[in-house]
Amino acid sequence: MSPLINPDIREAQTLPSLYYTDDGLFSKLLAAFSGSWHYAGHERQLTESNVLPLDHMEALVGEPMLMTTDGDVRCISNVCTHRGMLIASEPCSAQTLRCPYHGRTFGLDGCFRNMPEFEGVAGFPSPSDNLASFPVHRWKGILFSGTNPTGFEGCIEELQNRLEWIPIENFEHDPSRHRSYEIQANWALYVDNYLEGLHIPYVHADLHGSLDYDDYRTELFEGGVLQIGIANEGESAFDLPESSPDYGERVAAYYYWLYPGLMLNFYPWGLSVNLVVPLSVNRTRIIYHGFVGNKSMLGKGAGGDLDKVEAEDQEIVETTQRGVDAGAYDRGRYSPTREAGVHHFHRMLTKSL
Ligand code: FES
Ligand SMILES: [Fe+2]
CATH class of the missing domain: 2.102.10.10 (Rieske [2Fe-2S] iron-sulphur domain)
Known part of the structure; x- marks a missing residue:
């Protein structure tokens, strides 16, 4: 039997809309969460x-x-x-x-x-x-x-190799950065949207101004996806040490997603943790926790105004939920250059059943 999501992204069709709309599938996917960290x-x-x-x-x-x-x-x-x-x-x-x-x-x-x-x-x-x-x-x-x-070794090894130099354990918890939103959309739609930069020029005008779209890249690993945002000229970036694998680049943000719903967003100012918590097939809670490592970088660059980016994403995701609920839509295709992260997620999700 051929897999539901073809491993070759050029051949593949996206996740069937049932995955975002069916109560039974929702419960089955959620039950599989017990196998994850x-x-x-x-x-x-x-x-x-x-x-x-x-x-x-x-x-x-x-x-x-x-x-x-x-x-x-x-x-x-x-x-x-x-x-x-x-x-x-x-x-x-x-x-x-x-x-x-x-x-x-x-x-x-x-x-x-x-x-x-x-x-x-x-x-x-x-x-x-x-x-x-x-x-x-x-x-x-x-x-x-x-x-x-x-099975968490792959994720921890990836994080460790890349971010070993960041003193995350010493970051200060900033309760003023806590957020809890309830959105009217399936949790996987929210994850899909997070996993591609293809929408940035259309949805996030300010963020688009901070990031170099051509150099934005996506890396896949066992258990997750990393997206690296490169800063545009004059925008804030990490001061990377020689020990970093990205030394010499102007990295504005590391966007880590770990299956199923954890986002660890590293910016020059610190870490924004986003949790995607499914409530029902079409309701999801998004929780933010903020940890500050370098106060002087707050408010700048790609991690400067997260509330605005979040509001822009939520509107898109809630509207997309209405679309996938419609009879006229079932599946689409992937951009091989920009949607490898979404493809990776869909393969993990369908395999988890
Ligand atoms: S003391 Fe906890 S339920 Fe009774
Ligand atoms: Fe977005």
Whole structure:
């Protein structure tokens, strides 16, 4: 049987519209998310509070999680082992976790501590009274977690080879850069749009002025896509060290996408993390977290006005959702020079089923 997405981009047709519109397919694709690593948080998000509910994980892998630290950073379940209440609903600073329902307490490592009115209960407490814990992968201060995540080596190796020189672990969390948008479109349409620069001249006039369209490039790797934006004359760019594989180039932005919905956007000022969180077949939450490494570069170049670029993208993606919902549309074709990232994503998505 030939694959749904032809591996040869010149022959291939794009993703059938059913992938953006069908409830059953949506649920199947979402179920496959349990096999991926997802962004849990950056350690610097734990500077203000040492207990952080990760609401997005509930939507991504069906598990309400907490990130906690008492020196060691962990991802543990936010579900109380008594009768299933969620323990924390807001970020807070605490030495113990107390369930708001009947007062059961746990350590920051998730171990059961205490429960009122449980004297005489047979075999209590037991290990099943501890909060479940989830695997954590840490890379330069960024923490990834999941339920049954596998196969992340390719992504980490790619990030490490390229960005080893950036002190991401020391970036400051900037809560003023936090955003949470709900858009009326399928999550994969949002990812499609992110993965190509073909639309930049048509949709993003200001961004187009910052980036050299001819030198914009896309690199594929196992588990993700990198797009590199090269700065136009006079626009802000990274001061790359000799150890960088891009030394000598005027890089304005590294746009990393890791399957399924994580975007790590590196600009001369720092890092903008975008999370794509599917809510239903045609509703998606987009969450932004900002981490600043070099304040003097804020507001400049390709990473200068992210709110404007986001609004432009959201309008396009929501309107495209109406198009793919229509009977007149099913599939299109790819630009081999500009849509290799979208093609790569569609191949991963169809293979995940
Ligand atoms: S549900 Fe948590 S103490 Fe009862
Ligand atoms: Fe865009």
